[in-house]
Amino acid sequence: MIPYNFDYYAPATVAEAAALFQRLDAEGKQPLYYSGGTEIITIGRINRIYTEAVIDLKRIPDCRQAAVQSGKLVLGSALTLSELYDSRVFPLLGETGAGVADRTSRNKITFGGNICSKFIYREAVLPLLLTDSEVRIAGPGGARQTPIAEAFDGQLRLGRGEFVVQTVTDESYARMPYVTIKKRKVAAIDYPLVTVAALRTSEGIRIAFSGVCAFPFRSQAVERMLNRRELPLRDRIDQSIALFPAPVISDIKGSAAYRELVLKLVMEQTMRALGGE
Template sequence: MIPFNFDYFKPETVDEALKTYTSEWKLGKKVVYFSGGTEVITFARGGKMTADTVIDVKGIPECNVLEMQGDELVIGAAVTLNRLIESNLFPLLSETARTIADHTSRNKITIGGNLMSKLGYREAILPLLVTDAIAIINGPTGTDVEPMDHLAAVELGDGRFLTQVKVAASNLELPFVHLKRTRSSKIGYPIVSLAALRKEERIRIAFSGLHEHPFRSAVVEG
C-alpha cells in the first residue's frame, strides 16, 4: 500500500501532459511522470519517495510506438520490456532486456522506466549507447533531441520526460554480445553487465554496474 495520497492523471497527448505538469507545479505540488510505475510504487511503499501528482504517459500515442519508420527504429517510452523482447526488432536490446527482472515484472517495466530509473544500473541503455541512439525528450520549453550518453548521466528534471528512443536501422543487425554477472540469480542486479557490437571492424562496448551510471568506454574500445 502506498502510504500517501496523490492525484493521478493519464493524458492522451504530449501537450496535455505538459500542461498538467505546469498547472500542478504552479500549485506547489511535487509532480512525477511514470511510464510503467513499478519503481514509483516500490519506492513509495518503501518510504523512499513521495508525490502529490502522478502523470502516467502510457496514454500518449507517441510513447507506445514500436516500429520501423524510414531508416530508424522508433521505441516509445511506454513500451514494455517483454514487448521489445517479443518483437526482436533490435536483437541486442532484446537479449539485454531478457535479463532484467523476471517475466512477470517485464510485462510492466517499460523501456522509459528503465532508462529513467533512480537506480544506477539501467541496463536497457547499454545497447542504445553502443548504437549511438538518440532520445526524444519533451518539456515545457519544447522538444529536445539528445544523445544517449547524456541521458545516461543526467536527470531530466524541469518537467521534462522521455517520449521516444530512435536507433538507426543500420545498427540493428550488427554482430553483438551481451554478458551479465550477478551475485546470485541471472536476473539480479549486476556486478557488471555489458553490451558490445562490432561495426566497421571496431568493437563498441558499454557497461553497467561499474560506475554510478552506465557508460560507454572509449578506453576499452581503443
C-alpha cells in the same frame, strides 16, 4: 499500500502531459511522470519518494510507438521490456532488457522507466549508447532530439518537467553482431555483478557496461584500447579497465576485486564472440 495520496492523470498527448506537469508543479504537487510505475510504487511504499500527482505516460500513442521511419527505428518510452524482447525489432535492446528483474515484472517495467531508474543499473541504456541513438525528449519548453551521448552522463539529464518520449536508432545497427551478458552474484534473478553489452561495427567493437561502476557507461578510451589488435587481448582488457571512468564498486553483490575478475572474463568472452581477439 502506498502510505500517502496522490492524483492520477493519464494524458493522451505529449503536449498535454507536459502542460499537466507544469500546472501541477506550479501548484506544489511535486508531480512525477509515471510509466511502468514499478519504482514509484515500491519506493513510494517505503516512503522514499513522494508525490501528490502522477502523470501516466502509457496512454500517449507516441510513447507506445514502435516503428521504422526512413531507416530509423523509433521506440516509445512506454513500451515494456517484455514487449521489446518479444518483438525482436532490436534484439540487442530486447535481450539486454530481458536481464532486468524477472519476466512478470518486465511485463510492467518500461524502457523509458528503466533508463530513468533511480537504481544505478539502467541496463536498457547500454544498447542506446552503443548505437549512438538519439532521444526525443519533451517538456514544458517543447520537444528536442538529442544524441544519447550528450543526454546521458551516468544518468539521463532531463530539465524540469521533461520526459523521454522516444528513442531513435539507425536501423542498420539492429542487424550488426552483438553480445549481451549479465553476470549475477549467484541467483538467476538479481541485480548485476557485471552487465556487458557490445556491438561489432565496421570500425571496431563497441562496448558498454552496467553494474561495474556506480553508473552505466560507454567510454571511447576503453573502446580504443580494446580495439588495439596489435596487443594481446588480455593486456588490452587489463589496460582498458584502468581507463574506466570510475572505480569498480564493492557492495553486497560482490567485492571490487571479485567483480573485476568476473568483468575480465566477461570482456574476454565478449571480445572473442565478436571476433575481437
